[in-house]
Amino acid sequence: MPADSLLIALPLIIPLFGVALLLCLRRVPERYCLGITVGLCLLLTAASAGLVAAVVQDGVLVLRSGAWPAPFGIALVADRFSAAMVLVTAVIGLAGAIYAIGHGTAKFRGFFTPLYMALLLGVNGSFLTGDLFNLYVWFEVMLMASFVLVALPGGRPQLEAAVKYLVLNFIASAFFLVGLGVTYGIAGTLNMADLAQKFATLEDPGMVLTSATLFLIAFGIKAGIFPFYFWLPSSYHVTPTPIAAVFAGLLTKVGVYALIRVSTVVYTGQQDFIQSILLPLGILTMITGVFGAASQFLIPRILSFHIISQIGYMIIGLAFFTEAAIAATVFYIIHHILVKSNLFLVGGMVGRQLGTQQLKRTGGLYKTAPIMAALFLIPAMSLGGIPPLSGFFAKFALVQEGILLGHWIAVAAALAVGLMTLYSMIKIWNEAFWKAPPVERSAPLSRIPVTMWIPVIGLAACTITFGLFPGVFFEFAQDAAAEIMNPRAYIEAVLLPAELLDPGEAAAPAAAEAARAIEAAEGIGADAPAPAESAPDQPSLP
Amino acid sequence: MSDYSTSILPPAARLLVPVLYAFSIFLLLRGHNLPGGGFIGGLVLATALVLRVMVQPDKAPRLDLIVLAGIGLMVALIAAAVPLFLGQELFTGVWGPEFALPLVGKIKLGTVLVFDIGVFLVVTGVAAKILLVLLAQLLSGQTAPRRRS
Incomplete structure (x- = not known):
């Protein structure tokens, strides 16, 4: 057991150690702190890979903190899905940390690295916890770290974005807290496995639906689904690129993860209700997100709106509620995290080279920076769903399942939104890379430091690997979905006999x-x- | 010049601050089974530090309070992780000898106390830092953010 416990604990211990260490090293020059951060992220990646391997081998792993049995103590649980999310988090964390070296973090006044590790800590904790109140605490850790990261660079737009971000996420927290209160009131427990058992035998389904709705709203705001997504495009684009990339990759996906986890473990009896709400919301999320993107001309804003539209795909995958659809969703989430973070990073490179990310003032990069153009094209085409890349397989699996189930509206929306996504990506391609530069440049192009190239190339390689060997990853996603849809193993692992x-x-x-x-x-x-x-x-x- | 140099506050603070120091340690040590603990002890200590700066603005703590919070976090983390390396679960209490102190009562040495000391340092550092930053703004007259012209 201790070996397993160590594997589950390390994705939390390493970032927490990082926060403590980097706070102590506040007076040390930033480049050393960034070096330590990169080293810790490497360790985190290795530990997370070990966790994935252990979970694939042994099934669901549980850590009972303080050795308290499950409904009383806080259980940390790792199954295939959560372990994979922790691994992807570590990879994105590593990419962002390396990119930050080249990008520079002077605006953060020495607080960049501890906050960055705190953000990863909150994300990992959310993925690993098996207790709803503990999930709330991890959400707050994540929210505090990300809020300060948005606000700290200090200009007026940053503060405006930070206020919007904070207020809307506090509203989500309030809904979450009320939901927790209702849930505890009806079931007397907040351990997810224990709740699954208690809810299955409960007489009064009305209150269960109430708590499900409250959680749906709370996680919906976090995930950026349809009526609640306004905080996202108004805050991401003002943050420095490495932070925006990590936010874009991870934060909304934590909300999606929580939705999937709660609706498959706890609210298994309320599937019809959840499906009837999530399916239209997912479709609307896709459509509104993609239309929002079409009217934007600032690269990070376009990309932000596309997060929303892609979240819609994941939500309809959850709403289909079959094993194949959940498998497609798991694959989709992982593909999306890698691709979206990479797009933000490439967008930042464009900004660094030309001094602007405003598409009306960019142009001509295809001639001056052909490698950058290629590196943009890989994640962009993947996001648009062009065949040999990861996005195609993700969308294909989802649409196939939609056709089999006869959800024609969702299928039509998914296909149309895919086309619109491609249009948006081609818009960036045309405006930033293909067209002639709108004005003669007086200043020479800025050089891109090598530490910005490394993460972009690495993430593009991940996308290509996904596209070349989709079978391997899909098999993993199917196993993960089988675990998710049969929560019995999860429950048995957490609870005592x-x-x-x-x-x-x-x-x-x-x-x-x-x-x-x-x-x-x-x-x-x-x-x-x-x-x-x-x-x-x-x-x-x- | 500080606004707090009245004829009452400085003498009172001179008496109160050492008492508050002792009281915060007292709260920290008795907190395992009785009201008190690292969090409350830390708040009391932070209050004492701020009170001292209020009457003697040159007596700001020499140690960077953020670093103090970092050290506290590290102490707490070590206390939580030690049992993991002794073959027990994360956060399990590992206990040492027990002895009695005058005034405080029974003290049981162990990772739980170490964890509480970590919390004590984190709360002291963060709370004192926040209060001192606000105090500095208050003393320099910037109660409201200046308008940009």
Whole structure:
């Protein structure tokens, strides 16, 4: 157990250690701090890769903090989905940290690196926790770190963006907190696995729906879905590029993750309700996001609106609520994080080279910086869903499932929005790279430091790898989806055997007793994760 | 010049500040089973530091308070992670000997106390930093942000 515990704890310990260390090293020159940050992110990536490997091998892993049994203590849980998200977080964190060296962080007055690590800490904590109140705490860690990162560079637009960002996210937190209160009031627990059991046997479904709605609003604001997304495009574009890239990749996806986790573990009995809300919201999110992007001419703003439209795809994937659709969503989320962060980074390179990211004043980069043009084209075409790249497989799987289920409106919207996304990407391509520069440049082009090239090339390589070997990643996504859609293994891993109730037999206490006795006899304990009951015919990944 | 150089506050502060120092340590140590603890102790200590600066503006703490918070965070992290390397779960208490102190009562040495000391340092650093920054603004007369012309 301690080895597993260590693996789950490391994605939290490393960033927390980073926060503490970098606060202590406040007087040390920034370049050393950035070096330490990059080193810690490398460690984090290695630890997260180890976690993914362990989860693939052993199934769901659980850490009970303070050795308290599950409903009383806080459990940290890693299954395939959360482990993969932690790994992607580490990769994006590494890319952003390297990029920050070249970009410069002087505006942050020495606080960039500790806040950056605090942000990664909050994101990792949100992915790993198995307790709803603990999730709230991690959200706040993330919110505080990101709020200061938005506000600290200090100009008027930054402060304006920070206020919008903070107010709307505080509203989300308020909804979340009320939801937690309602949930605790009806079930007496906030441990997700325990809640799943309690809700399955509850008499009063009305209050359960109330709490589900409150969580839906809270996570919806975080994820940037349709009526709640306004904070996103009004705050991301004023932040410095490495921060914008990390925000764009990770923050909204934490909301999507929480939506998926809660609706598949806790609210399994309310699937129809969740589906009926999420499907139209997902479609509207896609459409409004993509139309918002069409009217913008500032590169990071266009990209921000495209986060929203892409979130819509993930939401309809969740709304379809089949194993294949969830697999497509998992694949989509991971693909999207890598691609979107990379696009922000390339956008920052364009800005660095030309001194502006305003498309009306850019141009001609295809001639002067052909490599940059190619590096833009890879994630841009992937986002648009052009065949050999990762975005194509993500969209294909989702649309295929939509056709099989007969959700024609969602399918039509997904295809149309894909086309519009491609239009937006081509707009950036034409305006920044292809057309002749609008005015003669007097100043020579700024040089791009090598530390900006490395993360962009690395993330582009990830996108291409996804496109070249989609089978490997899709198999992983399918296994992850099988775990998500059969939360029994998750619940059994978290709770002690005595806590387990079979929802079907809960009405007959004698039968439940018997089932528990059998389970105890078979030794399905909390310490031995139940074997993955799903997809036995699929080979596990190396 | 400080606004607080009245005839009452400085003598009172001279008496109060050492008492507050002792009281914050007292709260920290008794906090495991009784009301108190690192958080409250830290707030009391921060109050004492700020009170001292209010009457003697040149007596600002020499240690960077942000660094103090960083050290506290590190101490807390170590206390949380030590059991992990002893083969136990994260945050499990690892206990040492127990002894009695006058006034405070029974003290049980262990990672829980170390964690509380970490919290104590973090809260002291952050709370004192916030209050001192506000105080500095107050003393320099910038109560409201200046308007840009």
